[in-house]
Amino acid sequence: MSTDIIDQMLEAWRTNNRINLFLIDRISDEGLRCSLSTRGGRDVARQFAHMHDVRVWALQTRAKELSAGLKVFASKHSPDRNVLKSALNASCDAVGLFLTDLIGEKPKRRSFRKGWISHLSYFIAHESHHRGSILLTLKQSSHNLDQETRYAIWNWDKM
Numbered sequence: 001m002s003t004d005i006i007d008q009m010l011e012a013w014r015t016n017n018r019i020n021l022f023l024i025d026r027i028s029d030e031g032l033r034c035s036l037s038t039r040g041g042r043d044v045a046r047q048f049a050h051m052h053d054v055r056v057w058a059l060q061t062r063a064k065e066l067s068a069g070l071k072v073f074a075s076k077h078s079p080d081r082n083v084l085k086s087a088l089n090a091s092c093d094a095v096g097l098f099l100t101d102l103i104g105e106k107p108k109r110r111s112f113r114k115g116w117i118s119h120l121s122y123f124i125a126h127e128s129h130h131r132g133s134i135l136l137t138l139k140q141s142s143h144n145l146d147q148e149t150r151y152a153i154w155n156w157d158k159m
Contacts, residue, residue, distance in 0.1 A: 006103055009120060012156075016124045017092040019153045023090075023131065023145075024048060024081050031143035033078060036136075037105050044137055045078040047130045048088065054126060055091040059098060062110045066094045095123065 024032075027044060035043040042050060052073070059067035071087050073079060079087070101109045102116040112118045131153065138144055152159070 006100060009099060009103070009116075012124070013096055013099060013120060014092065015081045015159050017088060018159050019131065020048060020051065020088055020127065021068075021085055022125070022153065022159065023134065024084055026145055026149045027081075027134075028143060029081075031138050031141070032081065032139035034137050036140055043078050043120060044134050045080070045084060045157065046073075047134050047137075048084045048092055049073040049077070049079055051127045051130055052084070052087045052091050053124065055095050057061050057090075058123075059094055063101065063108075066098050069093060 032045040032047075033043050035041055035046075052071075054069050056070045056072050059070070070091055073087070098109065099116055099120055102111045102119065112122065135145065135150065
């Protein structure tokens with residue numbers, strides 16, 4: 001596998017993470033606590049925490065040593081923005097190592113049966129789904145982000 005493909009894959013993964021961080025920085029403290037659930041479902045902060053937790057759970061089952069030291073959030077805990085950003089950066093780095101190991105066919109690494117590209121796509125699709133849910137939650141809760149921010153998350157060349 002060429003290093004150019006690996007570099008592009010890692011850049012796509014890191015861009016996805018930068019979008020999460022970009023949004024976290026632009027959501028108010030009140031916005032982070034918003035939820036559309038009437039039964040105690042995830043608020044916005046918990047949705048970001050869930051993204052991180054899914055990364056960690058994937059590593060725990062597919063590359064256990066890469067999950068060592070990564071925080072898993074309690075189900076009802078809504079972390080603050082700095083804790084979220086730190087956790088997302090740490091799990092981004094670990095998943096980047098995992099994906100690099102998959103490409104390099106490192107022993108004791110399990111990907112989806114359809115391969116590492118499907119695995120990367122799953123991570124990005126999952127997090128994109130939650131970003132959409134977050135934006136809807138903020139809009140419905142009268143904490144809508146400005147148009148410039150909403151458009152910026154689609155400009156991957158600048159993100």
